Amino acid sequence: MGKRLFSVSIILAVVLAALGSSAAVSETQSWPRRSVKFILPLGAGSATDIAARLFADRLSARWNKPVVIENRPGGDGLVAISAFVASHDEHTFLLTPTGSFTTHPFLRKALPYEPEDLIPIVQMANAIVTVAVPESLKVNSLADLVALARRQPGELNWASPTGITDFVFASFLKNAGLSMPKVPYRDFVQALNDLAEGRIQIMVSSFSIVRPQVEAGKVKIVALVSRERAPFLPNVPTAVELGYPTLAYDGLVGLFGPKEITEEMRERIAADVRGVSNDTELGARLVDTGQVVRVGTSAEFAAAIDAQRLQAATLANELDIKPTQ
Secondary structure, three states, X not given: OHHHHHHHHHHHHHHHHHHHHHHHHHHHHHOOOOOEEEEEOOOOOOHHHHHHHHHHHHHHHHHOOOEEEEEOOOHHHHHHHHHHHHHOOOOEEEEEEOOOHHHHHHHOOOOOOOHHHOEEEEEEEEEOEEEEEEHHHOOOOHHHHXXXXXXXXXXXXXXXXXXXXXXXXXXXXXXXOOOOOEOXXXXXXXXXXXXXXXXXXXXXXXHHHHHHHHHOOOEEEEEEOOOOOOOOOOOOOEOOOOOOOOOOOOEXXXXXXXOOOOHHHHHHHHHHHHHHOOOHHHHHHHHHOOEEEOOOOHHHHHHHXXXXXXXXXXXXXXXXXXXXX
C-alpha cells in the first residue's frame, strides 16, 4: 500500500510539473498581450534613443503590438533604472548602455536597486568609443598625444561622461605615467564645444557625441577605445593595437528585463531581437549614429556585463575610487 501511494505521489508531481511547464510555454507564446515599453536613461535624439526606436519599429511589427519608448534621462541613469525596477511589469523593459550602471557601486554609497534587478536579455549594439582631440592641437596619433602630454605635464586636460570611460582613461593615464586633470561637466554638450575650440584637449566618449565636430573638421579621432575597429572609421586603430591594452572597453547597449522574467520569456525576446537585427536598413541607420549591430544570446550578453563589472571593480581598486554620493 505504501509503495502504491509513493508511486501515485511521484506521478502527480510529474503531472503538475508538466502542467506548470505547459502554462509557462503558453504564457510566453501569447505574449505580448498589450503594448510594450522600453525605458531609456537618455534623451530623445541620442544614439541609444535612435537605436531603441529602430528596434522598436521592427519588434512592433513582429509582435503586432505597439512598442513605446519612454525617455527618463537624469541622475546618471538612476531615474530610468528606478522607474523600471518599480514597474514589476512583464511588458516594461530597460534599454540602456551598460557603461554607467556597472560603475554605480563604486561611485554611490547607496543605490535604489540591486544588480539582480536588471536581468540581461540581449545586446543590441556596440557604441563605438573614441579618443578625440581638437584639430588645433596638431597631433595625428595617440603616440603624438602621449608625447605631448609628457612634454607638458599637467597642461592638457580631458573630459568624459560619467561611467566606465572615466575609469578606463584614468587608468590609462596612470599606467602611462601622465599627469592630466579631468574637467567635470554638468552638461556634456558643452564639453564638445570646448573641445572643438581647444579649451579642452581630449575627450573620451562615444563617436556619436563627437561626430558633428569631426564632420565639421574641428575635431580628430586618434584612437578607438572599443576593442575592434569600426567599419565606418576603417583607418582609425584601436588603442590596444597601438600598445595600450588598458585603454579598452566596449560600449554595450542592450535590453534588460525585470527579475521576475522567466527563462522562456527571456529567450523568446532575445530570439525576436535577433530576428529583426538582420534588417540592412537598421544596420545602416545604426552606423549613422556611431554604433554597430551586435546581437547574440542572453548568456553572451550576461557574460559581457559580468566581464565589464569585473573590469570596473579592478579599475576602481587600482585608482582607489571611493563612493562620494
